[in-house]
Amino acid sequence: MKSFRTVLYVGLLSLSSLALAQSAPTPAAPTETQKTFKAMKTLAGVWLGSAKFDPAQPGVDGTSTQVSMRVTSSGNAFVHDMKAEGAPDDGSKMGDITLFYLEDDRLILIHYCDFGNRPRMVAKPSPDGKKITFDFLDVSGGTQYGYIHDAVFTIIDANHHTEDWTYFQPGDKVIHAHFDFQRTK
Amino acid sequence: MKLFRIVLSVGLLSLSSLAFAQSTATSVAPTEAQKSYDILKSLAGTWLGTVKTDPSQPVMDGNTMQVTMHVTSSGNAVVHEMKATGTTIGDVSIFDKDEDRLLLTHFCDAANRPRFVGKLSPDGKTLEFDFLDVAGGTKFGYLQHVVFTIIDAEHHTEDWIYIQPGGKFIKGHMDLRLLK
Numbered sequence: 001m002k003s004f005r006t007v008l009y010v011g012l013l014s015l016s017s018l019a020l021a022q023s024a025p026t027p028a029a030p031t032e033t034q035k036t037f038k039a040m041k042t043l044a045g046v047w048l049g050s051a052k053f054d055p056a057q058p059g060v061d062g063t064s065t066q067v068s069m070r071v072t073s074s075g076n077a078f079v080h081d082m083k084a085e086g087a088p089d090d091g092s093k094m095g096d097i098t099l100f101y102l103e104d105d106r107l108i109l110i111h112y113c114d115f116g117n118r119p120r121m122v123a124k125p126s127p128d129g130k131k132i133t134f135d136f137l138d139v140s141g142g143t144q145y146g147y148i149h150d151a152v153f154t155i156i157d158a159n160h161h162t163e164d165w166t167y168f169q170p171g172d173k174v175i176h177a178h179f180d181f182q183r184t185k
Numbered sequence: 186m187k188l189f190r191i192v193l194s195v196g197l198l199s200l201s202s203l204a205f206a207q208s209t210a211t212s213v214a215p216t217e218a219q220k221s222y223d224i225l226k227s228l229a230g231t232w233l234g235t236v237k238t239d240p241s242q243p244v245m246d247g248n249t250m251q252v253t254m255h256v257t258s259s260g261n262a263v264v265h266e267m268k269a270t271g272t273t274i275g276d277v278s279i280f281d282k283d284e285d286r287l288l289l290t291h292f293c294d295a296a297n298r299p300r301f302v303g304k305l306s307p308d309g310k311t312l313e314f315d316f317l318d319v320a321g322g323t324k325f326g327y328l329q330h331v332v333f334t335i336i337d338a339e340h341h342t343e344d345w346i347y348i349q350p351g352g353k354f355i356k357g358h359m360d361l362r363l364l365k
Contacts, residue, residue, distance in 0.1 A: 072266070072275055072276055072277045072292065073275075073276040073277060073292045073293060073294040073296075074274070074276070074294035075294075076292065076293070076294055076295075076296045077276070077277060077292040079277060081257070095257050095258070096257055096258040096259070096262075097257045097258060097262060097264055097279070099277070099279070099292060101292060101298065101321075102296070103298075103320060103321055112257065112258045112261065112262040112279060112281060113258060113261070114258040114259030114260075114261055115261075116258075116261045116282075118281070118283075140283060141283055
């Protein structure tokens with residue numbers, strides 16, 4: 001909660017300079033994970049694209065999709081909101097939310113799925129900062145309708161990126177969704 | 186992901202009527218967690234209010250805060266976003282149900298993620314969230330308790346209790362009015 005953090009800063013001002021100096025961390029070079037998180041944050045904005053499924057899913061392929069991404073919690077979390085284009089902002093019927101955050105020098109993705117479960121994934125190191133792969137970590141909640149297993153974000157340039165989401169259906173059938181997104185703002 | 190849900194729905198159509206009938210859940214009375222969650226969903230909208238702290242923190246008291254709540258994930262999660270008005274500074278919390286518990290996960294700008302379990306008062310007006318656990322570092326402190334009180338359809342209050350390093354508590358109380 002930002003306001004409490006403000007209070008904490010004010011409180012810190014009352015510490016002696018010596019104590020403050022002792023407690024101030026030495027700036028360190030960013031880790032690979034921090035660099036990856038920073039690369040993800042460059043995707044903040046609103047994006048429009050279409051979905052393509054493998055195997056093909058007639059009636060769903062080509063669905064126009066909007067993604068809104070934003071940094072929050074003083075940079076400690078990154079929000080990904082996905083919904084069908086034109087759907088109302090009330091996401092009770094269309095849309096779901098995913099959050100990214102750092103934990104123990106791992107970049108975690110948690111997907112609050114409309115199937116009622118919450119899979120978590122961990123980012124692999126991304127040497128070029130362009131292709132960020134999230135591997136399955138665990139899932140909480142019921143999986144009787146399946147669950148999202150992994151995800152890949154590929155940054156093409158400042159105005160284009162792709163997303164690949166892999167869904168495990170009940171019975172372990174796999175469906176892959178690929179999205180080509182273009183920035184709208 | 187909604188599109189996968191549509192795919193699954195198409196697949197379900199191929200099931201026999203009998204199998205489908207067998208899988209249809211019998212209507213039952215809502216659990217306490219479901220009742221609590223439904224109350225939270227009724228708060229969807231944009232809210233504006235002022236904050237008051239205890240013990241008083243002059244830098245915070247009287248600040249105007251905006252809270253936006255929306256339902257997502259086909260009704261399986263409620264997003265709570267709070268920020269100081271006129272700024273982009275804020276943080277996000279998610280409410281969802283897990284094993285018939287109402288959970289609150291706060292993605293804190295103190296770089297940790299405390300979780301809470303909700304319980305509803307007998308009159309159905311107060312949702313109290315007790316601390317469950319916290320992930321991430323706590324060197325800057327963490328949120329320890331949260332209370333939502335429903336006054337009427339256009340008013341509610343939120344109390345966020347934060348434990349500072351050293352164990353001192355600060356309570357932030359917000360009186361919120363529905364904007365839209």
